[in-house]
Amino acid sequence: MNLSYLDKITNTKALAYIGFILIISKLYKLSKLFLNLFVIGNYNKNLSIYNNNTKFKYYALVTGCTDGIGLEYTHQLASKFYNVVxxxxxxxxxxALSNDLKLKYPEGDFPYYVxxxxxxxxxxxxxxxxxIKSxxxxxxxxxxxxxxxxxxxFIETPQDExxxxxxINCTGTLAITQAVLPTLKKTVTSDPKLRGLILTMGSFGGLLPTPLxxxxxxxxxxxxxxxxxxNRELLKYKIDTNLVLSYxxxxxxxxxxxxSFMIPNPKMFVHSVFKNLNNKGGAISKYATCTPYWSHAIYHFIIEEFFGCYNSMVNLINFKFHLSIRQRALKKKAKQV
Ligand SMILES: NC(=O)c1ccc[n+]([C@@H]2O[C@H](COP(=O)([O-])OP(=O)(O)OC[C@H]3O[C@@H](n4cnc5c(N)ncnc54)[C@H](OP(=O)(O)O)[C@@H]3O)[C@@H](O)[C@H]2O)c1
Structure with missing residues (x-):
């Protein structure tokens, strides 16, 4: 194709405009990321939305609450005046957990369900x-x-695993959510100033296709x-649905x-969840999703904005990372035999 001098100038200009728009959009997203993580997050305010600033009037239900991240969700909710199921x-x-909580927060109620x-x-x-109805x-x-x-x-994954x-991750979560939703809806409807929250633990393992x-x-x-x-279905009931992404x-x-700086403990992690709950953290381009911990958020931002979650090189790096974990785990197992 023979382009005239004028065409060439027009094309160069068009490319420059597109480049400029791309750079501005990335800079806009980058500034949003830093604002989200270091300026506008508000732990106390976010936690007061779902109990309407009351003390031990409303309940939260935490699944898998006896260890790790779930245990920390439980403690931080109780410390902000939520009763916890x-x-x-x-x-x-x-x-044991219910007794511990009762000693620490005598005004609270901590029933349990096996x-x-x-x-x-x-x-x-x-x-x-x-x-849950009560x-x-x-x-x-x-x-x-x-x-x-x-x-x-996958070919070697035992069927029971x-x-x-x-x-647990899919069927159990859906069954529990459906069991709880009518009560959640009823509670929120009964108090015009109250909002409801369904927070679900996602993972970088789900954000990125993760070999092995x-x-x-x-x-x-x-x-x-x-x-x-x-999320879209429940907004009309004033129930927020948030998917939390974690490395x-x-x-x-x-x-x-x-x-370490890339691997927080559950206390640091859950604090970041409640702090950044309604501002997405590093999940800038995702709807109803939050990547709350600062180093995870920057990592998520770089992958999604500069490479793409389905990028083949990102996938290869992910594969090599998990392959090295597998090789170390197999060596450790062999030593134990
Ligand atoms: N840790 C991470 O690096 C990481 C990263 C990304 C996402 N996540 C997600 O974060 C969530 C919590 O992870 P975690 O690391 O805190 O896990 P964890 O330390 O293994 O704790 C799991 C909790 O779930 C309970 N549980 C396990 N199997 C159960 C079952 N069949 N029925 C009922 N309860 C059961 C455990 O109870 P018992 O005390 O009875 O075992 C425990 O309270 C998970 O959804 C995980 O996928 C974790």
């Missing part, structure tokens, strides 16, 4: 629904989750779309004990 599978741990989230059937769902519940924290024992190719991951954690990755990506889709956090699940 404790839900997990081990009765002894639940009883449920193995693996295989929640319709009868169990109805039982939970009936139990509490003015305004917050649901869908925290319970299971990952692979170690990174593993991939089934449990789907049962394929089932976990798929289950968290399922929760991401489910939670985001439900590694020290816990039993991650098998990491020492925190």
């Amino acid at each position: 404790l839900l997990s599978r081990s009765e002894e741990k639940l009883k 449920l193995n989230c693996n295989n929640v059937d319709s009868e169990q769902q109805e039982k939970l629904s009936n139990f 509490f003015p519940l305004s917050v649901l924290i869908n925290n319970v989750g299971l990952s692979h024992a170690m990174p593993v190719p 991939w089934r449990s991951i789907i049962d 954690l394929a089932t976990y990755s798929g289950s968290k990506s399922f929760l991401q779309n489910w939670s985001n889709a439900m 590694l956090v020290t816990s039993k699940m991650s098998k990491i004990r020492k925190s």
Whole structure:
């Protein structure tokens, strides 16, 4: 094609305009990221929205509350005057936690409900629904989750492992949410100044297709779309739905004990969730989603804005990272035999 001198100038100008718009849009998003993380987040204000600034009047339900991130959600909610319904599978741990909380917050109420989230059937769902009816519940924290024992190719993943991951992360979470929703809706409707919240733990494992954690990755990506889709349905009831994205956090699940700048402990992580709940943190281009911890947020921003979550190079790096974890885990296992 033979371009005239005028055409060439026009094309160069058009490219310069497009480049300029792209740079401005990235700079706008970058400034939003820093504002979100370091200026406008407000822990106390965000937590007062869902109990309307009352003391131990409203309830939150936390699933998988006896350890790790769930335990920390429970403590931080109780410290901000929420009664907490404790839900997990081990009765002894639940009883001990309920007693501890009662000693620390004598005005609060901390009932517990024993449920193995693996295989929640319709009868169990109805039982939970009936139990919850007696509490003015305004917050649901869908925290319970299971990952692979170690990174593993899908072809070698034991069937009971991939089934449990789907049962707990997906089926269990949906069954609990559906059991709780009518009560949540009723509570919020009864107080014109109150909003409701459903917060669901997603993961970078779901944000990025993660080789060697394929089932976990798929289950968290399922929760991401489910939670985001439900957000629109529930806004008319004044119920906010937030999907929380996290890279590694020290816990039993991650098998990491020492925190670092990329790996917070549950206390630091949950504080960042409540602080950045309504401003998305680093999930600038995502709807009803929050990447709250500052270093995770910057990491998310760089991947999504500069490469793309489905980028092949990002996927290869992710694969190599999990392959090295698998190789170390296999060596450790071999030594133990
Ligand atoms: N840690 C991370 O690096 C990380 C990163 C991204 C996302 N996440 C997500 O964050 C959430 C919490 O993770 P975590 O690291 O805090 O996990 P964790 O330390 O393993 O704690 C899991 C909690 O869930 C309970 N639980 C496990 N299986 C259950 C079942 N079948 N039925 C009922 N309760 C059950 C456990 O109770 P017991 O005490 O009885 O075992 C415990 O209270 C998960 O959804 C996870 O996917 C974690």
